[in-house]
Amino acid sequence: MTRRYDATLQVDRRDFLMLGAGAFLSVVASWRxxxxxPDSLPGTGPSGRLWDPARAGRPxxxxxxxxxxxxxxxxxxxxxxxxxxxxxxxxxxxxDFTCTVSPAMHQRVLALAQQxxxxxxxxxxxxxxxxxxxxxxxxxxxFNLAGYFTPSLLIVAAGVALTLVLRRWVRxxxxxxxPTPVGAAGATPEEFAxxxxxxxxxxx
Amino acid sequence: xxxxxxxxxxxxxxxxxxGALAGFVGGRQARPDLAHSARRAVFxxxxxxxxxxxxxxxxxxxxxxxxxxxxxxxxxxxxxFYTWSALYAGQKGSLLFWATVLSVFGSxxxxxxxxxHAELLPTVAGVVALVASFxxxxxxxxxxxxxxxxxxxxxxxxxxxxxxxxPGMVFHPPMLxxxxxxxxxxxxxxxxxxxxxxxxxxxLVAIRKWTLLxxxxxxxGICLGMWWAYVELGWGGYWAWDPVENAxxxxxxxxxxxxxxxxxxxxxxxxxxxxxALIIGSWLLSIFGTFITRSGVISSVHSFTQSSVxxxxxxxxxxAAAASFTLYAIRLPLLTAETQLESMVSRxxxxxxxxxxxxxxxxxxxxxxxxxILSELVQGTKVTVGPPFxxxxxxxxxxxxxxxxxxxxxxxxxxxxxxxxxxxxxxxATAGGFTLxxxxxxxxxxxxxxxxxxxxxxxxATIVQEFARGARARHRQYGEAYPLALARLLGRNRRRxxxxxxxxxxxxxxxxxxxxxxxxxxxATLRPGESASLRSPYGHTxxxxxxxxxxxxxxxxxxxxxxxxxxxxxxxxxFLTPEKRQHVDGLGRPTFQPSTEPAIMxxxxxxxxxxxxxxxxxxxxxxFRFTINPLVWWVWYxxxxxxxxxxxxxxxxxxxxARRAQAxxxxxxxxxxx
Numbered sequence: 091m092t093r094r095y096d097a098t099l100q101v102d103r104r105d106f107l108m109l110g111a112g113a114f115l116s117v118v119a120s121w122r123x124x125x126x127x128p129d130s131l132p133g134t135g136p137s138g139r140l141w142d143p144a145r146a147g148r149p150x151x152x153x154x155x156x157x158x159x160x161x162x163x164x165x166x167x168x169x170x171x172x173x174x175x176x177x178x179x180x181x182x183x184x185x186d187f188t189c190t191v192s193p194a195m196h197q198r199v200l201a202l203a204q205q206x207x208x209x210x211x212x213x214x215x216x217x218x219x220x221x222x223x224x225x226x227x228x229x230x231x232x233f234n235l236a237g238y239f240t241p242s243l244l245i246v247a248a249g250v251a252l253t254l255v256l257r258r259w260v261r262x263x264x265x266x267x268x269p270t271p272v273g274a275a276g277a278t279p280e281e282f283a284x285x286x287x288x289x290x291x292x293x294x
Numbered sequence: 295x296x297x298x299x300x301x302x303x304x305x306x307x308x309x310x311x312x313g314a315l316a317g318f319v320g321g322r323q324a325r326p327d328l329a330h331s332a333r334r335a336v337f338x339x340x341x342x343x344x345x346x347x348x349x350x351x352x353x354x355x356x357x358x359x360x361x362x363x364x365x366x367x368x369x370x371x372x373x374x375f376y377t378w379s380a381l382y383a384g385q386k387g388s389l390l391f392w393a394t395v396l397s398v399f400g401s402x403x404x405x406x407x408x409x410x411h412a413e414l415l416p417t418v419a420g421v422v423a424l425v426a427s428f429x430x431x432x433x434x435x436x437x438x439x440x441x442x443x444x445x446x447x448x449x450x451x452x453x454x455x456x457x458x459x460x461p462g463m464v465f466h467p468p469m470l471x472x473x474x475x476x477x478x479x480x481x482x483x484x485x486x487x488x489x490x491x492x493x494x495x496x497x498l499v500a501i502r503k504w505t506l507l508x509x510x511x512x513x514x515g516i517c518l519g520m521w522w523a524y525v526e527l528g529w530g531g532y533w534a535w536d537p538v539e540n541a542x543x544x545x546x547x548x549x550x551x552x553x554x555x556x557x558x559x560x561x562x563x564x565x566x567x568x569x570x571a572l573i574i575g576s577w578l579l580s581i582f583g584t585f586i587t588r589s590g591v592i593s594s595v596h597s598f599t600q601s602s603v604x605x606x607x608x609x610x611x612x613x614a615a616a617a618s619f620t621l622y623a624i625r626l627p628l629l630t631a632e633t634q635l636e637s638m639v640s641r642x643x644x645x646x647x648x649x650x651x652x653x654x655x656x657x658x659x660x661x662x663x664x665x666x667i668l669s670e671l672v673q674g675t676k677v678t679v680g681p682p683f684x685x686x687x688x689x690x691x692x693x694x695x696x697x698x699x700x701x702x703x704x705x706x707x708x709x710x711x712x713x714x715x716x717x718x719x720x721x722x723a724t725a726g727g728f729t730l731x732x733x734x735x736x737x738x739x740x741x742x743x744x745x746x747x748x749x750x751x752x753x754x755a756t757i758v759q760e761f762a763r764g765a766r767a768r769h770r771q772y773g774e775a776y777p778l779a780l781a782r783l784l785g786r787n788r789r790r791x792x793x794x795x796x797x798x799x800x801x802x803x804x805x806x807x808x809x810x811x812x813x814x815x816x817x818a819t820l821r822p823g824e825s826a827s828l829r830s831p832y833g834h835t836x837x838x839x840x841x842x843x844x845x846x847x848x849x850x851x852x853x854x855x856x857x858x859x860x861x862x863x864x865x866x867x868x869f870l871t872p873e874k875r876q877h878v879d880g881l882g883r884p885t886f887q888p889s890t891e892p893a894i895m896x897x898x899x900x901x902x903x904x905x906x907x908x909x910x911x912x913x914x915x916x917x918f919r920f921t922i923n924p925l926v927w928w929v930w931y932x933x934x935x936x937x938x939x940x941x942x943x944x945x946x947x948x949x950x951x952a953r954r955a956q957a958x959x960x961x962x963x964x965x966x967x968x
Contacts, residue, residue, distance in 0.1 A: 143912030226680035241658035263634035
């Protein structure tokens with residue numbers, strides 16, 4: 091195949107046939123790819139395999155009975171996943187399936203449980219290994235008690251103070267207001283009583 | 295266009311600084327020329343910032359990947375919907391968005407505020423210009439310029455985080471921003487009133503709509519955020535007490551407190567100091583929320599990339615707090631109450647306790663959010679403060695607040711007599727007690743859920759009683775048919791009855807939150823044709839049958855979708871199709887790790903929530919998590935009712951009598967002279 095001065099191609103028969111065959115094969119190959127791409131109907135994929143497993147994320151191991159164990163889940167809901175997600179281990183491992191930290195922590199919980207350790211002991215073991223920040227909430231001791239009780243105590247204290255202030259205001263307002271100017275409108279006390287009853291029947 | 299954007303930012307900064315100076319000096323010296331100049335400076339700043347936004351959007355839509363921001367948050371195949379929202383998807387763009395919206399709100403406030411408040415407007419312009427100038431300065435001097443160029447031009451951008459490619463994320467951040475930003479207007483009026491020593495109820499009238507608008511935007515923003523977290527993140531919940539979520543809740547709580555306590559000032563001339571403090575505090579909390587989101591000081595999944603911007607916000611927060619509260623302290627002697635409390639059993643007192651609880655909850659949330667830092671300072675150990683902590687501390691407070699939501703409207707202004715209280719409480723208390731009894735007989739034993747639903751019954755009965763009495767009074771007085779009486783009752787006194795509709799939404803939300811106590815879930819590995827079962831709290835058995843997995847391309851992603859048939863007690867009710875999505879750029883290259891897209895079947899009583907975890911060894915055998923979330927639909931419905939109530943309260947108009955009642959101190963006792 092040679093290029094002539096007028097930019098046209100001079101092609102002999104062999105080249106032409108080879109080019110044609112190449113083009114045909116590439117079209118067939120691309121057509122085959124396109125027809126394969128959308129997979130089969132649900133449940134009828136070739137040998138039950140996915141067309142492109144990489145699109146479905148990393149492969150996961152099958153769920154075991156221990157994964158659904160309520161006691162294990164309860165422990166994992168008290169442990170903080172350290173991948174940076176701010177979730178507990180159970181929520182992270184059943185939500186962010188790209189995380190490799192929470193599945194590893196889950197395996198560690200299972201291993202400790204299989205050694206016969208109780209939930210408390212497993213949590214203590216994690217605290218020994220990772221520090222107190224591994225717990226989703228700080229334990230109720232020492233300075234952490236301030237964390238739990240400061241808001242409630244302050245609200246109670248503020249409530250007491252508010253009640254005292256309000257009582258003082260009420261006492262201060264009583265003499266200042268003086269007696270209700272009954273009769274100022276030219277009505278009898280009975281009429282006022284009736285009016286008050288009527289007003290109380292109305293929505294406040 | 296980036297040159298234009300940069301020029302616009304510099305121009306906005308210059309006129310902003312001038313506007314701040316002219317506004318404060320003009321307000322202080324009562325100079326009309328400076329006042330006019332400050333007003334025009336805010337308009338000019340608004341125009342310049344709108345040009346900057348246009349320039350950035352142009353770069354985004356033109357795929358100008360030489361602009362660092364465009365390359366970082368978009369790609370050629372990103373849908374247009376999300377290309378637009380990339381404006382506020384990143385740190386730099388969101389700062390521009392913030393400054394622009396603030397300048398728009400500032401301009402609107404200057405145009406729409408009635409002339410009788412003209413004395414306050416120069417300072418309002420000054421505050422708006424100052425705050426907006428700060429945001430522009432952060433962009434220009436804090437390495438956060440959205441128009442910064444790269445030394446090379448990538449073929450395609452990195453694309454938008456898949457979790458942000460959800461309609462909820464198109465609307466949720468702007469709504470929250472609008473809420474945060476619009477608080478600046480009431481704050482500006484508060485500072486103006488303090489500087490001008492005009493501390494009567496008049497400035498409150500000027501900010502009433504703005505405070506409601508802020509509160510409404512925050513409410514909608516928070517609800518949209520919950521919805522986004524639920525439908526997108528895949529963990530099956532909607533609130534995780536994340537620091538950034540907490541930061542959005544803080545100003546909402548203080549604004550809610552203000553919306554209640556301001557009624558006491560308007561009707562009784564009390565709580566003037568308190569209301570000013572609440573407005574200043576709300577604004578500072580909105581800046582605090584911005585600081586939390588942008589500093590990286592507390593780890594959060596919502597945070598922007600850690601950067602030096604946090605220091606700017608911390609410094610601004612400290613200076614602004616010091617300046618505001620110093621001014622406040624200087625003006626305290628002028629803030630005495632005009633009238634005094636007459637009885638402990640009065641609506642004023644109940645509003646005070648409602649405020650105590652709202653501020654208490656805000657403090658508790660703030661305390662929990664900052665406790666990891668405090669613990670590190672005191673103990674040298676960082677702790678994690680997650681949902682168990684917040685639920686333990688805040689749920690009882692929330693329930694007490696729900697109780698007060700019902701008690702407040704039942705107590706009369708000024709003083710309530712015993713017969714009045716008996717008559718007011720009889721029906722709601724009976725309704726609450728009856729609800730509790732029914733739940734106990736029905737076998738419910740979760741204490742908090744019991745209390746939430748029973749108190750919900752009490753509050754709902756209070757609201758129904760208020761509407762019924764009002765409609766009956768109109769029916770008797772004007773002979774109107776009951777539906778017409780009800781409609782006119784709402785139309786003539788939108789603030790009061792719109793407020794009751796907000797309370798209805800809050801009741802629905804609390805009951806829906808209680809439903810999550812009965813959440814059930816299971817994990818299962820299923821081959822096509824295999825099933826997993828889950829029993830709902832209502833006694834139904836749901837069967838999930840895995841039919842198979844399909845893979846196909848759509849827009850900018852490659853999808854792996856499982857089809858799961860759902861049966862309730864053996865009867866087919868539909869399909870769930872949870873997905874794994876691999877996002878790709880315009881060249882077909884994967885941009886992020888595969889993300890999870892849950893499938894949700896929403897029903898009135900419960901949601902069925904399916905998540906495709908992944909597959910086993912590349913086969914159609916798949917790992918699923920199925921969850922039954924009771925009453926979740928009602929969270930969204932409650933949010934909509936809250937927003938509807940807020941809109942009714944805000945809607946202009948109402949009867950002249952109602953407007954007069956809201957503006958002055960019209961609560962008088964029998965025989966008392968006006």
